[in-house]
Amino acid sequence: MPFFISLCLYLWLGLLPGRTSTAVNEDIEVLVMLPKNNSYMFSIARVAPVIEYAKQGLKIGGGLYSGLNFKVRYEDSDCGNDALFSLVDRSCEKKPDLVLGPVCEYAAAPVVRMASHWNIPVISTGALASGFRDKEKEYSHLTRISPSYLKMAETFLAMFRHFNWKDALLIFDDDKKERNCYFTMEGVHLKLMEEYQTVTYAINSKDERLNTDEIIKYIYESEVVIICAGADIVRDIMLAAHRRRLTNGSYIFFNIELFNSTSYGNGSWKRGDKHDSEARQAYSALNTVTLLRTVKPEFENFSLEVKRSIQKAGLPDCDDCDNINMFMEGFHDALLLYALALHEAIRNGLTKKDGAEITYRMWNRTFEGIAGQVSMDFNGDRYGDFSVMSMTNTEAGTYETVCNYYGVKDSFQMLPGFNPDHFTLRGLHRVSHADLPDKSSGGLGVSAVTGIIVGALLGTALLMAFYFIRKNYRITIERRTAREECDIGKHRQLREDSIRSNFSAA
Numbered sequence: 001m002p003f004f005i006s007l008c009l010y011l012w013l014g015l016l017p018g019r020t021s022t023a024v025n026e027d028i029e030v031l032v033m034l035p036k037n038n039s040y041m042f043s044i045a046r047v048a049p050v051i052e053y054a055k056q057g058l059k060i061g062g063g064l065y066s067g068l069n070f071k072v073r074y075e076d077s078d079c080g081n082d083a084l085f086s087l088v089d090r091s092c093e094k095k096p097d098l099v100l101g102p103v104c105e106y107a108a109a110p111v112v113r114m115a116s117h118w119n120i121p122v123i124s125t126g127a128l129a130s131g132f133r134d135k136e137k138e139y140s141h142l143t144r145i146s147p148s149y150l151k152m153a154e155t156f157l158a159m160f161r162h163f164n165w166k167d168a169l170l171i172f173d174d175d176k177k178e179r180n181c182y183f184t185m186e187g188v189h190l191k192l193m194e195e196y197q198t199v200t201y202a203i204n205s206k207d208e209r210l211n212t213d214e215i216i217k218y219i220y221e222s223e224v225v226i227i228c229a230g231a232d233i234v235r236d237i238m239l240a241a242h243r244r245r246l247t248n249g250s251y252i253f254f255n256i257e258l259f260n261s262t263s264y265g266n267g268s269w270k271r272g273d274k275h276d277s278e279a280r281q282a283y284s285a286l287n288t289v290t291l292l293r294t295v296k297p298e299f300e301n302f303s304l305e306v307k308r309s310i311q312k313a314g315l316p317d318c319d320d321c322d323n324i325n326m327f328m329e330g331f332h333d334a335l336l337l338y339a340l341a342l343h344e345a346i347r348n349g350l351t352k353k354d355g356a357e358i359t360y361r362m363w364n365r366t367f368e369g370i371a372g373q374v375s376m377d378f379n380g381d382r383y384g385d386f387s388v389m390s391m392t393n394t395e396a397g398t399y400e401t402v403c404n405y406y407g408v409k410d411s412f413q414m415l416p417g418f419n420p421d422h423f424t425l426r427g428l429h430r431v432s433h434a435d436l437p438d439k440s441s442g443g444l445g446v447s448a449v450t451g452i453i454v455g456a457l458l459g460t461a462l463l464m465a466f467y468f469i470r471k472n473y474r475i476t477i478e479r480r481t482a483r484e485e486c487d488i489g490k491h492r493q494l495r496e497d498s499i500r501s502n503f504s505a506a
């Protein structure tokens with residue numbers, strides 16, 4: 001009953017002539033911290049037109065937010081620590097009211113910490129690493145408007161439960177710089193570790209040759225293989241697996257590619273080289289997990305307008321700048337969400353300087369974004385919807401989305417192209433983890449043990465000379481063992497600290 005009364009009151013107030021006084025007038029200083037370099041999908045030049053579009057939408061749309069006057073400044077955050085220095089430098093005279101970005105993990109960590117300390121809300125389409133979910137302390141003012149890696153990993157957890165798989169091999173390319181795949185796999189590991197075995201296998205494609213023979217050994221020991229790496233590495237691994245007949249249904253392969261839509265789906269196996277036909281066959285066993293993209297009528301206009309601005313600006317080194325990506329969508333929705341929260345806060349007697357209050361008002365709510373509904377969880381992280389794509393026509397080598405995972409409902413939807421056989425493990429498995437030393441470490445022990453065994457083999461059983469000549473081996477094993485030692489035991493905590501420790505070490 002009280003609901004109806006307030007609804008009527010609200011309607012009545014809203015219908016009064018000239019009742020736009022619900023709109024509030026306010027100048028808001030926005031600092032956008034993104035890289036200038038257009039090789040990033042979230043470069044300033046790509047995102048600026050989106051923020052312009054969102055500003056204009058707020059001005060005309062409905063009137064409620066038309067009094068909000070966003071003054072936007074752009075700072076080159078690069079992808080590392082420079083971001084923090086920009087923030088501090090730009091905030092000397094006057095602190096911003098809102099920070100949008102940074103996206104890269106190592107740029108975001110210090111900026112979010114500083115902004116939280118200054119009581120300034122931060123909304124990012126990045127900072128997807130698991131460590132950022134800790135909103136109790138240092139990341140208290142961070143709202144993540146794109147689904148984090150942990151949310152993505154829910155898709156795998158749901159599949160593992162549904163298809164009764166037991167263990168996963170996580171292969172990832174760790175560039176030791178931005179470490180996107182490292183953080184991606186960290187999410188998968190954290191989600192799966194409580195119920196399933198996970199073994200991690202790190203490569204560093206910049207420094208070392210891809211050792212497919214070693215990778216194949218690991219694959220033999222697994223059921224589900226999940227790869228996060230560049231398109232060429234994924235192809236090399238799939239080709240190697242195919243040549244050993246591991247793509248015959250006894251193993252299930254995934255790669256994770258959330259953002260770069262040119263590197264998965266149709267044409268992803270094609271290079272125009274002599275391996276194309278083999279690669280097409282290999283990819284019939286490869287499934288891709290990516291973001292579920294939705295569109296609605298308004299999106300068409302958004303997409304056209306943004307593309308037009310970008311073309312008009314004539315950006316250099318920007319091949320795929322015509323594609324609207326999820327970072328661009330996210331920053332549009334970030335401004336909307338902030339406007340909703342700020343408006344609500346001001347109507348409740350607060351000001352734009354009540355950063356914590358505004359931040360909470362952005363959490364635990366659903367609103368209409370540019371490409372569809374956006375749902376934020378109560379921790380200020382967006383729920384994610386993801387798609388699984390598989391090759392549905394092995395002759396033509398074309399892909400289709402075969403199922404979707406919806407984060408809010410934690411549910412799957414199978415699409416017509418879905419073939420259950422494709423996700424059912426066939427044949428006997430040699431997997432035997434009975435001799436695992438420490439099951440509570442979530443299976444990371446396996447690769448630590450394997451690493452030590454291989455190390456011992458190289459060091460003693462094989463000749464010492466070999467050990468020194470194949471320096472690559474030594475580096476790989478040392479690094480992997482060192483990492484695994486850290487992982488065992490207080491894995492979770494160490495990983496969360498990793499963002500901090502890397503920052504202070506850099």
Ligand SMILES: *[C@@H]1O[C@H](CO)[C@@H](O)[C@H](O)[C@H]1NC(C)=O
Pocket residue numbers: 037038039
């Ligand atoms: C942008 O980044 C790419 C890749 O990291 C690099 O090769 C290029 O030199 C950078 N461009 C500029 C202008 O810094």
Ligand SMILES: *[C@@H]1O[C@H](CO)[C@@H](O)[C@H](O)[C@H]1NC(C)=O
Pocket residue numbers: 039040041231232260261262263
């Ligand atoms: C996206 O993938 C394509 C194909 O693998 C690659 O050429 C391109 O550089 C990637 N783009 C970005 C921004 O990583």
Ligand SMILES: *[C@@H]1O[C@H](CO)[C@@H](O)[C@H](O)[C@H]1NC(C)=O
Pocket residue numbers: 301302304305
């Ligand atoms: C997009 O919408 C705006 C306002 O509704 C309109 O002025 C503009 O012409 C539209 N653009 C396109 C490309 O349709």
Ligand SMILES: *[C@@H]1O[C@H](CO)[C@@H](O)[C@H](O)[C@H]1NC(C)=O
Pocket residue numbers: 364378
């Ligand atoms: C989230 O919002 C709903 C109502 O929209 C409320 O019932 C619930 O208590 C909120 N949860 C938290 C954790 O604040």
Ligand SMILES: *[C@@H]1O[C@H](CO)[C@@H](O)[C@H](O)[C@H]1NC(C)=O
Pocket residue numbers: 265266398399400401
């Ligand atoms: C791939 O190509 C096929 C055939 O041309 C088409 O039906 C399908 O929609 C395409 N898939 C994607 C994801 O674009």
Ligand SMILES: *[C@@H]1O[C@H](CO)[C@@H](O)[C@H](O)[C@H]1NC(C)=O
Pocket residue numbers: 244245246248249250426427428
């Ligand atoms: C697939 O190939 C592997 C390796 O050759 C073999 O162990 C397995 O039995 C085969 N599985 C099926 C279902 O043919």
